[in-house]
Amino acid sequence: MKQVDYLVIGAGIAGLSAAARLARHGETLVCEAEDAPGVHSSGRSAAFAHFDMDAWLVRALTAASIALFEAPGAQPHPALFVALSGQEDALDRLEANYREWAPHVRRLSVAAAQEHVPVLRDGDGGIVGALLDLQARKLDAHALLEAHRKALVAAGGSVAAKAPVTALRHEGERWIVDTPGASYAARVVVNAAGAWADTVAQMGGIAALGITPLRRTVITFDVPINVKGWPFTKTVGPGFYIEPEGSGRLLASPMDEGESAPCDAQPEEEDVALAAWRVEEATTLTVPRLASKWAGLRSFAPDRLPVAGFDPSAPGFFWLAGQGGFGLQTSPAMALAVEALVTGGAWPEELHAVGVTPQMLAAERLRARAG
Ligand SMILES: Cc1cc2nc3c(=O)[nH]c(=O)nc-3n(C[C@H](O)[C@H](O)[C@H](O)COP(=O)(O)OP(=O)(O)OC[C@H]3O[C@@H](n4cnc5c(N)ncnc54)[C@H](O)[C@@H]3O)c2cc1C
Incomplete structure (x- = not known):
């Protein structure tokens, strides 16, 4: 039986970014059920x-992460x-929350917003105000995953694809x-x-944390205007977002949250129709x-905050779960947290600087809540 120091289950953005850091400290293997990284949420984002983002913790992790992203994984985009x-x-x-981390954000009139996205409707059903962030980031999930995979391999680690973990048990000091x-x-x-985090824990006889997958739908369609350079455009409450894909195509989501078991999520017709309807309304x-449609699972802890920490009842079993709708944009900061927590290193200055503590991420908080 092969001995490793760190075995990471799942080659999504969470697992791969953490594994790339852990590989600097010991032999690291990532087991992935699918035949390649990023097949589930990370590749459908x-x-x-x-x-x-509603939660202060998520905004703080995002601020720390934005400073750590490197091209080509992230490019400035309004x-x-x-x-x-x-x-x-x-x-x-939103403006008040935003100013803490990005004071450059600007309030726009409806007319000024329409200069950026000329198809936005005003009046009945249309928009009544806007906020512009010129320094947000468009991420490239594939580039991020590939950069982490290469860093993992360069440090002596590896990914085992088509290697679903089917059983887990604790024997002596090892899993x-x-x-x-x-x-x-x-x-x-x-x-x-990801969506299977509770299932994996239960395989090892460890109680679930209540990580709940929620399905989100995306459509893409061609438009007869040049949308290149349009900002990512999102309603501040229920509604939709649209994002340019090249010059003549838009991506849209109705920001749905359909209940789902952990699975290869597929778009439901009514959510696809809702996406189109909400875009046409506003x-x-x-x-x-449609040019394409897909769905992916966003998995949330009961308090909708991310989890990074050892299970209080299972020595050596570390949770990295509940990245919800922010797993890519918080991944650099979360990977730093995992490195420190798993190896017993000092708490990273990047996280300290934004006020994030290990306790905020700990799995224990959810056990206390359940108790
Ligand atoms: C439509 C949509 C839009 C989104 N938009 C954004 C966005 O704009 N910004 C942002 O930051 N985030 C966004 N997200 C959220 C983001 O995609 C997720 O938070 C992130 O991808 C979660 O990463 P993960 O590694 O935890 O999960 P995953 O990418 O799902 O990876 C988990 C992996 O574990 C593997 N696995 C499961 N069970 C086993 C097993 N037993 N053995 C081996 N492997 C196993 C799976 O095959 C999978 O590859 C979006 C998500 C969706 C669906």
Whole structure:
């Protein structure tokens, strides 16, 4: 049986970014069920980094991460947040939240917002105000995953693809991890299985944390205007977002949250229709035949905050889960946290500087809540 120091379950952005850091400290293996990294949530994301996030902790992790991203994984790209009628208070709240981390953000009139995105409708059903962040980031999930994979391999680590973890047990000081092709003995297991995080824990006899997958739908369609350079445009409350894909295509989501079991998520027809309808309501666009559609799972802890920490009842079993709709944009900071927590290193200055502590991320907080 092969011995490793760190065995990471799941080659999404969470698992790979953490593994690349852990590989500097000991032998690291990532077991991935699929035949390549990023098949699930990480490869289906809208891949944008901004501060329109409800939780302070997520905004703080985003601020730390934005400073750490490197091209080509992240490029500056503007973000425009628009209020529909009744969302004026949400726009005020967003502006206040935003200023803590990105004071350059600017309030725009409806007319000024329309200069950036000319199809935005005003009047009935249209927008009533906007906020512009010229320094948000467009992320490239594939480039980020590949950079982490290369860093992992350069440090002597590896990814085992088509290696679903089927059983887990603690023997002595080690976790014995079974996959169909091989078994491994690991000092530490990092559970970065995304929507399957609770399932993986339960395989090892560890109580679930209540990580809940919620399905989100995306459509893309061609438009008869040049959208290159348009900002990522998102309503501040229920509504939609749109994002340019090249010059003649838009990506849109109705920001749905459909309940789902952990699975290869597929778009539901009613969510696809909702995406098209919401875009048509608030813009002058008509959504023609779709170029593509897909769905992915965003997995949340009960308090909708990310988890990075050892399970209090299972020595050597580390949770890295609950990245919800912010797993890409918080991944550099989360990977630093995992490195420090797993190896017993000093708490990173980058996290200290934004006020994030280990306790905020700990799995214990959810056990205390359940108790
Ligand atoms: C439509 C959509 C839009 C989004 N937009 C954004 C955005 O703009 N910005 C942002 O930051 N985030 C966004 N997100 C969220 C982001 O994609 C996720 O938070 C992130 O990808 C989660 O990463 P992960 O590594 O935890 O999960 P995943 O990428 O799902 O990786 C988990 C991996 O674990 C593997 N696995 C599971 N069980 C096992 C097992 N037993 N053995 C081995 N491997 C296993 C799976 O195959 C999978 O590859 C979006 C998500 C969706 C769906």
